[in-house]
Amino acid sequence: DTGVSQDPRHKITKRGQNVTFRCDPISEHNRLYWYRQTLGQGPEFLTYFQNEAQLEKSRLLSDRFSAERPKGSFSTLEIQRTEQGDSAMYLCASSWGLAGNYEQYFGPGTRLTVT
Amino acid sequence: SQQGEEDPQALSIQEGENATMNCSYKTSINNLQWYRQNSGRGLVHLILIRSNEREKHSGRLRVTLDTSKKSSSLLITASRAADTASYFCATDPYQTGANNLFFGTGTRLTVIP
Numbered sequence: 001d002t003g004v005s006q007d008p009r010h011k012i013t014k015r016g017q018n019v020t021f022r023c024d025p026i027s028e029h030n031r032l033y034w035y036r037q038t039l040g041q042g043p044e045f046l047t048y049f050q051n052e053a054q055l056e057k058s059r060l061l062s063d064r065f066s067a068e069r070p071k072g073s074f075s076t077l078e079i080q081r082t083e084q085g086d087s088a089m090y091l092c093a094s095s096w097g098l099a100g101n102y103e104q105y106f107g108p109g110t111r112l113t114v115t
Numbered sequence: 116s117q118q119g120e121e122d123p124q125a126l127s128i129q130e131g132e133n134a135t136m137n138c139s140y141k142t143s144i145n146n147l148q149w150y151r152q153n154s155g156r157g158l159v160h161l162i163l164i165r166s167n168e169r170e171k172h173s174g175r176l177r178v179t180l181d182t183s184k185k186s187s188s189l190l191i192t193a194s195r196a197a198d199t200a201s202y203f204c205a206t207d208p209y210q211t212g213a214n215n216l217f218f219g220t221g222t223r224l225t226v227i228p
């Protein structure tokens with residue numbers, strides 16, 4: 001399968017712990033996006049990378065969140081000192097293009113539960 | 116907010132009937148996209164319509180876009196039980212240039228066999 005993959009699929013953690021998620025995009029895609037989706041809502045944009053550069057961050061991305069994309073390949077999203085409000089599905093997507101109209105391909109997501 | 120808003124929030128139809136979902140948004144856009152999300156699964160891209168297009172077809176899907184009214188509609192013809200899912204419109208706002216998508220809250224479609 002050459003689609004977007006995410007790991008782990010599920011994560012349960014205690015409040016205050018740190019968690020890290022990984023996303024492997026479609027190999028030829030230069031753009032990578034992170035979104036968060038809570039129950040009954042649509043995904044909300046968090047941040048995006050073009051190659052290895054993080055070009056935009058949402059106001060939703062507090063200083064407890066950090067994302068990296070070393071060498072423009074896979075990406076990690078780390079949440080430090082997790083809070084119960086961080087419980088959500090974290091979705092990764094990738095696309096190809098420098099500008100213009102391109103669809104995004106989404107991974108299956110990582111469901112985070114903070115207890 | 117740059118989110119799209121879908122209407123209705125939930126829709127239940129019999130297999131074989133057509134389903135129409137509407138989306139309204141607030142800002143100028145590069146394009147508008149429709150995605151489907153099955154229970155427990157990721158989002159699947161259905162169709163992209165650019166701001167200079169008015170209608171687009173893909174299989175049993177028909178999407179219209181009216182930029183003067185800032186609205187779009189998704190029509191699924193001859194629905195099947197497998198079409199049961201949540202459908203989201205997502206806008207790519209003109210000013211960001213980053214192709215970040217802003218999603219609505221979705222329409223939950225149930226197709227009864």
